[in-house]
Amino acid sequence: xxxxxxxxxxxxxxxxxxxxxxxxxxxxxxxxxxxxxxxxxxxxxxxxxxxxxxxxxxxxxxxxxxxxxxxxxxxxxxxxxxxxxxxxxxxxxxxxxxxxxxxxxxxxxxxxxxxxxxxxxxxxxxxxxxxxxxxxxxxxxxxxxxxxxxxxxxxxxxxxxxxxxxxxxxxxxxxxxxxxxxxxxxxxxxxxxxxxxxxxxxxxxxxxxxxxxxxxxxxxxxxxxxxxxxxxxxxxxxxxxxxxxxxxxxxxxxxxxxxxxxxxxxxxxxxxxxxxxxxxxxxxxxxxxxxxxxxxxxxxxxxxxxxxxxxxxxxxxxxxxxxxxxxxxxxx
Numbered sequence: 001x002x003x004x005x006x007x008x009x010x011x012x013x014x015x016x017x018x019x020x021x022x023x024x025x026x027x028x029x030x031x032x033x034x035x036x037x038x039x040x041x042x043x044x045x046x047x048x049x050x051x052x053x054x055x056x057x058x059x060x061x062x063x064x065x066x067x068x069x070x071x072x073x074x075x076x077x078x079x080x081x082x083x084x085x086x087x088x089x090x091x092x093x094x095x096x097x098x099x100x101x102x103x104x105x106x107x108x109x110x111x112x113x114x115x116x117x118x119x120x121x122x123x124x125x126x127x128x129x130x131x132x133x134x135x136x137x138x139x140x141x142x143x144x145x146x147x148x149x150x151x152x153x154x155x156x157x158x159x160x161x162x163x164x165x166x167x168x169x170x171x172x173x174x175x176x177x178x179x180x181x182x183x184x185x186x187x188x189x190x191x192x193x194x195x196x197x198x199x200x201x202x203x204x205x206x207x208x209x210x211x212x213x214x215x216x217x218x219x220x221x222x223x224x225x226x227x228x229x230x231x232x233x234x235x236x237x238x239x240x241x242x243x244x245x246x247x248x249x250x251x252x253x254x255x256x257x258x259x260x261x262x263x264x265x266x267x268x269x270x271x272x273x274x275x276x277x278x279x280x281x282x283x284x285x286x287x288x289x290x291x292x293x294x295x296x297x298x299x300x301x302x303x304x305x306x307x308x309x310x311x312x313x314x315x316x317x318x319x320x321x322x323x324x325x326x327x328x329x330x331x332x
Contacts, residue, residue: 186215
């Protein structure tokens with residue numbers, strides 16, 4: 001399942017992303033974690049020290065390699081220079097799998113060892129002063145979107161993306177790339193403002209959206225969130241001594257996380273797992289094509305000098321059944 005954590009800055013989405021990743025690993029699931037936030041904190045939340053977190057390779061810096069690999073032998077893509085962040089796969093494209101080894105993971109992912117297993121961690125790379133006037137943050141997360149467009153995941157496989165704060169992902173349609181979106185909201189008016197934006201944008205695209213109430217201190221906070229978001233409120237999370245220790249760089253073993261919070265994380269996993277039965281690969285592919293054509297018309301054709309609508313393979317539908325057919329075998 002592809003899962004996004006979103007919310008306003010300071011809502012705790014990175015902390016909850018890291019807890020959910022640890023929970024999945026404790027349940028022996030295969031996990032690829034992606035830090036797509038403009039402020040790169042997921043590595044630290046997963047236990048990396050400052051030097052290790054800073055050494056994570058930036059996906060944006062490896063965009064030419066990513067494009068070359070994913071392009072494969074797709075005859076509709078004339079060159080990597082004509083690939084943009086929304087370019088969809090077609091016959092001849094290479095697809096990514098969660099459990100495989102491939103050049104994209106080799107260049108962009110690093111193994112992170114947790115208490116109960118290990119994961120692959122990828123990061124867009126931070127937005128620095130050197131980027132000003134040269135590139136925008138959307139070009140960095142474009143590497144994430146391109147990989148999501150070409151990724152096929154199955155049962156007991158999870159791709160967990162810590163998204164940039166606010167509603168920036170609506171600029172490209174990346175918000176439609178997920179089976180489940182968890183919106184982390186504090187019990188305040190500002191805390192639910194991003195929820196309203198997401199709800200409005202997601203309404204026409206069938207995006208599965210659930211709210212995780214964070215920093216909840218009592219029933220009044222729960223009642224407030226319920227009044228603001230209704231049945232979209234999935235679960236609430238309160239104070240955690242374990243999280244406080246983690247933020248000080250001294251986390252206990254994950255098995256010592258408070259029972260209520262472990263139960264909340266299991267509720268998140270149950271909701272994500274339930275979304276698997278609602279997968280509609282035809283709709284997923286159709287939305288991918290929709291946003292590609294939209295981006296091609298608004299800026300992609302002018303930037304590349306090509307008709308990017310020609311990249312769309314009308315006979316192609318992304319699905320788990322295609323992985324053996326069009327993806328070259330890779331070592332386990």
